[in-house]
Amino acid sequence: MLITASPDVKASEITPRGVYEARRQFLKAAAALAFAPGAAVARQALSTKPGPYSTMEKATPPDLVMSYCNFYEFGTDKEDPSRYAPKMLRTRPWTVQVDGAVKNPRTFGVDELLKLAPLEDRVYRLRCVEGWSAVVPWVGFPLAELVKRVEPTGSAKFVEFVTLADPKQMPGLRAPVIDWPYAEGLRLDEAMHPLTLLTFGMYGEILPEQNGAPVRVVVPWKYGFKSAKSLVRIRFVERQPATAWQKANPDEYGFYSNVNPERDHPRWSQKTERRLGTDGLFARRRPTLMFNGYAEQVASLYTGMDLMKQF
Numbered sequence: 561m562l563i564t565a566s567p568d569v570k571a572s573e574i575t576p577r578g579v580y581e582a583r584r585q586f587l588k589a590a591a592a593l594a595f596a597p598g599a600a601v602a603r604q605a606l607s608t609k610p611g612p613y614s615t616m617e618k619a620t621p622p623d624l625v626m627s628y629c630n631f632y633e634f635g636t637d638k639e640d641p642s643r644y645a646p647k648m649l650r651t652r653p654w655t656v657q658v659d660g661a662v663k664n665p666r667t668f669g670v671d672e673l674l675k676l677a678p679l680e681d682r683v684y685r686l687r688c689v690e691g692w693s694a695v696v697p698w699v700g701f702p703l704a705e706l707v708k709r710v711e712p713t714g715s716a717k718f719v720e721f722v723t724l725a726d727p728k729q730m731p732g733l734r735a736p737v738i739d740w741p742y743a744e745g746l747r748l749d750e751a752m753h754p755l756t757l758l759t760f761g762m763y764g765e766i767l768p769e770q771n772g773a774p775v776r777v778v779v780p781w782k783y784g785f786k787s788a789k790s791l792v793r794i795r796f797v798e799r800q801p802a803t804a805w806q807k808a809n810p811d812e813y814g815f816y817s818n819v820n821p822e823r824d825h826p827r828w829s830q831k832t833e834r835r836l837g838t839d840g841l842f843a844r845r846r847p848t849l850m851f852n853g854y855a856e857q858v859a860s861l862y863t864g865m866d867l868m869k870q871f
Contacts, residue, residue, distance in 0.1 A: 641770035660796035699761030
């Protein structure tokens with residue numbers, strides 16, 4: 561299929577953004593941790609800077625994004641993550657193992673990760689496979705900063721992300737929804753793209769537990785389930801890794817999972833979407849944009865691919 565930049569998303573609308581409105585709240589929240597176990601958050605927050613590629617669209621109200629979300633480790637109901645995660649998920653101490661086909665395998669404490677690069681404000685569109693969307697201001701830095709430090713070898717072609725699976729903290733693990741732990745993956749060039757964000761905060765504050773604390777990946781041109789939460793391992797591999805939803809139902813969920821309005825889910829259309837907090841239940845649904853509106857930035861990654869088959 562021919563891919564072109566979305567006609568209703570101009571290059572001028574994806575520009576370096578000034579300090580996001582809630583940044584002061586992020587600094588205030590981070591400063592409150594100055595004498596807590598996560599003190600590195602406070603120190604690093606002082607170097608946040610406006611991030612490139614931010615959309616100028618109005619952000620979705622934070623209470624909606626923090627209360628209506630998928631995190632099946634805490635239950636399949638949209639309200640389960642906000643109901644259970646803040647009370648049950650322990651985010652300190654926390655380590656992320658980075659290994660596989662790399663020259664410098666390491667296990668990072670989350671506070672060590674925060675020191676790797678200056679944090680940026682990034683306002684990204686989020687499109688969920690169920691048909692709803694949001695605009696979320698994230699705080700993080702490009703995943704490429706971490707990738708460069710561990711130096712993938714020539715055999716590394718893909719990156720696998722593995723999330724926490726602790727039955728003591730995560731009641732949803734009792735249900736065999738998928739093959740736990742939750743795992744996702746990207747091609748190495750996708751992981752190195754400057755849009756791909758290693759994320760520690762949102763709405764100018766520390767990342768809430770229900771949204772993937774203390775560290776997650778955000779890939780804005782793909783459906784939301786590709787942005788793995790509460791990471792404990794990042795592994796560089798030669799072959800395409802098996803991902804959670806692809807293993808559970810390969811006819812419905814492919815490895816790439818790019819937002820593609822022409823490639824319907826078997827049970828519903830992906831041509832339109834409803835924006836949380838903006839498009840009411842009876843409002844006209846808005847058209848879904850190819851690559852979630854980021855075609856100008858990422859379409860070249862998929863030159864020559866049939867995105868109806870390699871979905």
